[in-house]
Amino acid sequence: MKVLVSVKRxxxxxxRIQIKPDGSGVVENGVKHSMxxxxxxxxxxxxxxKEAGTAEEVIAVTIGPDxxxxxLRSALAFGCDRAIHVxxxxxxxxxxxxxxxxxxxxxxxxxxxxxxxxxxxxDSNQTGQMTSALLEWPQATFASEIELDGDTAKVTREIDAGxxxxxxxxxxxxxxxxxxxxxxxxxxxxxxxxxKKPIEDSSLDDLGVERAAMLETVKTAAPPQREAGVxxxxxxxxxxxxxxxxxx
Amino acid sequence: xxxxILVIADYLNGELNQSTARAVSCAxxxxxxxxxxxxxxxxxxxxxxxxxxxxxxxxxxxxxNAANQHPMAATLTPQIVAAAxxxxxxxxxxxxxxxxxxxxxxxxxxxxxxxxxxxxAVHSAHEFxxxxxxxxxxxxxxxxxxxxxxASVRCASYPAAAENGSAEVETLSLDAxxxxxxxxxxxxxxxxxxxxxxxxxxxxxGGRGVGSEENFxxxxxxxxxxxxxxxxxxxxxxxxxxxxxxxxxQTGKIISPELYMCFGISGAIQHLAGIKDAGTIVAINxxx
Numbered sequence: 001m002k003v004l005v006s007v008k009r010x011x012x013x014x015x016r017i018q019i020k021p022d023g024s025g026v027v028e029n030g031v032k033h034s035m036x037x038x039x040x041x042x043x044x045x046x047x048x049x050k051e052a053g054t055a056e057e058v059i060a061v062t063i064g065p066d067x068x069x070x071x072l073r074s075a076l077a078f079g080c081d082r083a084i085h086v087x088x089x090x091x092x093x094x095x096x097x098x099x100x101x102x103x104x105x106x107x108x109x110x111x112x113x114x115x116x117x118x119x120x121x122x123d124s125n126q127t128g129q130m131t132s133a134l135l136e137w138p139q140a141t142f143a144s145e146i147e148l149d150g151d152t153a154k155v156t157r158e159i160d161a162g163x164x165x166x167x168x169x170x171x172x173x174x175x176x177x178x179x180x181x182x183x184x185x186x187x188x189x190x191x192x193x194x195x196k197k198p199i200e201d202s203s204l205d206d207l208g209v210e211r212a213a214m215l216e217t218v219k220t221a222a223p224p225q226r227e228a229g230v231x232x233x234x235x236x237x238x239x240x241x242x243x244x245x246x247x248x
Numbered sequence: 249x250x251x252x253i254l255v256i257a258d259y260l261n262g263e264l265n266q267s268t269a270r271a272v273s274c275a276x277x278x279x280x281x282x283x284x285x286x287x288x289x290x291x292x293x294x295x296x297x298x299x300x301x302x303x304x305x306x307x308x309x310x311x312x313n314a315a316n317q318h319p320m321a322a323t324l325t326p327q328i329v330a331a332a333x334x335x336x337x338x339x340x341x342x343x344x345x346x347x348x349x350x351x352x353x354x355x356x357x358x359x360x361x362x363x364x365x366x367x368x369a370v371h372s373a374h375e376f377x378x379x380x381x382x383x384x385x386x387x388x389x390x391x392x393x394x395x396x397x398x399a400s401v402r403c404a405s406y407p408a409a410a411e412n413g414s415a416e417v418e419t420l421s422l423d424a425x426x427x428x429x430x431x432x433x434x435x436x437x438x439x440x441x442x443x444x445x446x447x448x449x450x451x452x453x454g455g456r457g458v459g460s461e462e463n464f465x466x467x468x469x470x471x472x473x474x475x476x477x478x479x480x481x482x483x484x485x486x487x488x489x490x491x492x493x494x495x496x497x498q499t500g501k502i503i504s505p506e507l508y509m510c511f512g513i514s515g516a517i518q519h520l521a522g523i524k525d526a527g528t529i530v531a532i533n534x535x536x
Contacts, residue, residue, distance in 0.1 A: 126353035133357035138430040159346040165433040218388040247507040
């Protein structure tokens, strides 16, 4: 089977983000970017299918500026066979991203479209669901276990109430949650090999995708700060403080 | 355009989830002329009756269908789209529980509109605050006014609507083609008599520092002593000390208890993202 997997370039999860003084966004220049961690889990899942002989071809796709090629190279270093770069310097919101992914899925006809459940920059948690809606495919979000069985899959999902298992027809969009797997560390030879793998350049125009109406970001601000806490010296003091506040 | 809001009910085991009441509170701030709650269930009378008691609700729409025995995004979406279009709603809201997170983007895409995730403050019916970067930045976003607005509500930012209303319940049948490509297999639910993590006024959490599944008994015993819900950090879930439904944080549950006490938790920003709205936070730290 063929697997598509989307990757997004995002500010590295270890970076403490800075808000621009004029409130126009967060500081991105000179800040370390990486592949969205949930996308790494999605790529790792696709690799495991490939190594098990379940997937014949795995194609990584990203939408973004030139710099996003770096994340495609990482996906190729994981072992993806080829990559598609949908180039744009404009911000892309989830519905537009979903239209792009639908266009690529129409062309490539994958059996599974793996995605991360959310990107850790805008925390939208929309693109997977929107893509599957546009394709009229089943969706299984927040996956912690996937069992492929011919033309169907059993997916265990991490939901508020516990673990839900769905049985879905393929093709489908599946979005990865934290505990689906632990992504491998990339080795130097794989990173070198990735440099020779093909990346196809594409664009919204090439794909015939019209941008969706955008949400306009009016301003970006720091969250309200909590007042500094107090230190208590003993359990008794803590208990009496909590009692004072009526919490115990 | 006057604002007519449809709130999608979240429920479990025949009971309305409190997240629905919180979404109704958020809806009330959008100067609506109507707030209707849509209950999609196989037998939704009890849930609809609970929704009808929520203050601010104009009408409850109960659309029973055998396909709704287990609510799934793929099967609910066409029904919601039909209800939204028939009722000419300006807004369709759901809670940001895993139910709403899974469902609302599918609804938005089917309606061909953008969606706002995690509304935490309402400036107007089309302008809201929402968190990004695990709550380390807050953006104010404006949605196009010429299209239906689909959004999820960050439940921790809103109190539950009071239960002193008495809205009408209308049963309706929705003309929607429900796909059969997605089938429910089972739900493994944590069995616990403790207060629900997402609504408990007191929550005790443990992290990797608790050390083992066995040691978590200390956390449970303490929680039971003061009547608290129990949560955990991602590290504790990853280590297998506790099940996933106890995870608090950016990608787990976002909670707003009056008292939050954490043990053996280092306080990663991803964890703090889940407790930003907690009243009093108690952290145990023996370092000076």
